[in-house]
Amino acid sequence: MEPWLEDGIMRIPWIKNPIIDLELSVSDLIDFDRRDWDPLLLDQHFFPDDIIKIKKRKPVVDIDDFVVWKHNKNGDFSVKSAYWLACEINRAEIISNANVQPSINSLKAQVWKLTTDPKIKVFLWKALSGALGVTDQLLHRGMKLDGRCQVCGLEGESINHVLFACAVARQIWAMSDYPSPEAGFDKGAIFANFHHLLVNRDNKSWPINIRKSFPWILWRIWNNRNLLFFEGKSYDARQSVEKIQEDVEEWFLAQRNEGQIVSPPVLVLSSSIGSVPSSVLVHSQPAPIPIWKPPLPSWLKCNIGVSWSRRNNLAGSAWVLRDDLGRVVLHSRRSFTNVSNKDQAGFFSVLWAMESLISHKCTKVVFALQDVSLLDIILRPIAWPSFRYESTELLRCLGHFLEWSVVLELPLANRGAYLLAQSVTSECRLNSYVASSHPPWLFGLFECERLASSV
Structure with a gap:
């Protein structure tokens, strides 16, 4: 029996029954129709604590087993992480040698x-x-x-x-x-x-x-x-x-x-045609404010908002669907419980938004995400082997669309979806719903973004 459960170190799960089939493999524990672990088989063979650890790592059912470098978040090997690991292994020797050297x-x-x-x-x-x-x-x-x-x-x-x-x-x-x-x-x-x-x-x-x-x-x-x-x-x-x-x-x-005092902007008088002078205020132009941008004609844009509460392990999710004129077509909000980290909250939210738009028969959609990691998981799955399950599930959903695109949205341009999602974690609005147009309490925000995008 090989160690396949990660628990600080790789080990064999604790077996509940004294008699077990030695030919049993990990793949026998997967329900391929549900694309997840078979809960009955897990409960039959293992103790509850180990079952929780097993369920944290979702099985990837569409491809063969692959290698993951666990010292990087994305699971891909890097020289920097290898150097860090070498330093950790030799830490005791390094500290001992450093202690006998003069301090600098x-x-x-x-x-x-x-x-x-x-x-x-x-x-x-x-x-x-x-x-x-x-x-x-x-x-x-x-x-x-x-x-x-x-x-x-x-x-x-x-x-x-x-x-x-x-x-x-x-x-x-x-x-x-x-x-x-x-x-x-x-x-x-x-x-x-x-x-x-x-x-x-x-x-x-x-x-x-x-x-x-x-x-x-x-x-x-x-x-x-x-x-x-x-x-x-x-x-x-x-x-x-x-x-x-x-x-x-x-x-x-x-x-x-x-150290010298810099003069404030001055009012410069410049002569124009004729004898009447015109005034010009010399000043620096402020940086442009990021605004929401509409999709191309015949496309829809779906902004996805995520809010996660560490204290309650609660995630709030929302999506807002708008057309090329900036008008809100649909919006939705829901909550997820027992969400252990922010990455999981983001994945659940995006997967739910994609499945929702599939059910609403949308065919050409731009998905606007605020998390750059999720963007990379979709567009560069090979570079994120630790998230191969997430990338497989998201790409499977995207395959149902006639055309799709995934873009990174800045926080200021994603405020509507984020505020909807935040209402779950901050105001405990746990009821899920889907509705046409925009929510009434965010009318001013969406109207301003529609007008700004049309300029």
């Missing part, structure tokens, strides 16, 4: 407080965290590369080497007149060199333009290295130092300008 939290905190360009601040934080893509770091992660520095040819390209010890980096530091540590930058470790930079940034005996310039020096060294690698461009130390000085001056000039 204070250095990171000082870097984060620097008044410099945000992108340079992030770069400095990555340098301290060992998160820059130098050869030593890539080799440590299993990539096969030439371990030599591609700029100076010395063996070993660490973050400290690139920023402080490489021949080109040392030339830039020397020509920038930045005072080095007593033993030199090339003799110290990355943390010692950063400590020297951060400790002396408020050293009053150094000129302010010198002591404040080190973030741009490091940024220019790193950029030069990347330009050489990816574009084949090289810059000598003199050009780099000139560029560093320009960047530092531009930054501090920009900071001084930000």
